[in-house]
């Protein structure tokens with residue numbers, strides 16, 4: 001069965017339908033250069049309402065395991081692949097990627113030259129696209145049913161463990177591995193939704209606050225910015241990806257939409273305080289305007305080496321910091337995992353984290 005991928009600029013790709021064969025969707029077309037970790041990527045809530053194009057040509061070859069989901073189900077709207085593996089080799093695999101897509105009601109297309117498609121996105125920027133069962137003319141593009149662009153937030157239960165450190169995690173669409181990483185470093189984690197206010201968070205007696213990753217434009221979360229301003233006065237605070245962008249906005253910096261974003265697991269980031277370069281996992285389409293940070297009490301601590309965009313912030317004198325990349329790295333390299341121990345450590349010392 002054929003499937004048609006039509007871009008906002010009218011360009012069309014024809015491929016074979018996989019996953020949910022009949023469903024038609026519209027979403028923001030983005031690409032990731034990750035060679036592995038497709039299960040973690042498609043279940044990452046930050047991909048909500050986005051169609052993921054994999055630049056790596058063969059996807060699905062080690063199947064789907066019971067342990068890699070970053071949220072209870074697939075968050076992305078659809079996946080675009082050059083080739084989907086039909087034969088799976090991995091001892092932990094419980095189903096194929098195609099079966100997982102079908103079970104989750106998510107459509108996909110295979111047989112697409114995803115490198116050619118990526119070159120188009122790189123040139124024109126991220127754009128909307130439709131995945132349909134019949135060819136779509138450019139004029140009918142905007143008449144297809146638009147997907148709901150409202151941001152949803154998954155909630156994780158409150159895990160119990162022995163260690164007294166208590167992190168309240170504000171869930172804008174958190175990845176499971178962030179909760180897991182905090183627990184690995186000995187913290188209890190209470191997950192709250194962004195409807196929480198300062199008083200309701202204070203009532204949980206946190207030792208530290210984590211602002212999670214999440215989908216959408218950071219400027220949509222203006223209601224929560226006053227809460228961040230209060231939280232940063234009282235608690236160690238760590239922001240990841242969307243959380244980093246919100247920390248910036250709360251302190252008066254600006255964010256903007258990037259041309260095609262950073263999605264991949266080999267983004268080099270330079271720590272401006274130590275000179276050290278690490279390889280990081282990334283998934284974001286917005287960024288903090290690095291020049292706008294000058295007018296705030298914050299300081300830029302890190303940049304992406306390829307395009308010099310802002311990758312880290314701190315609030316000098318306070319245990320408050322954030323990173324644009326993903327220290328929980330699911331998927332990706334583990335060079336930034338230590339940021340979790342820095343965050344937990346900041347709950348034990350006064351003055352806290354200075355090397356985000």
Ligand SMILES: NC(=O)CC[C@H](N)C(=O)O
Nearest residue numbers: 213214241242284285286
């Ligand atoms: N992974 C994230 O938290 C993404 C943040 C934001 N939605 C962006 O695309 O920039």
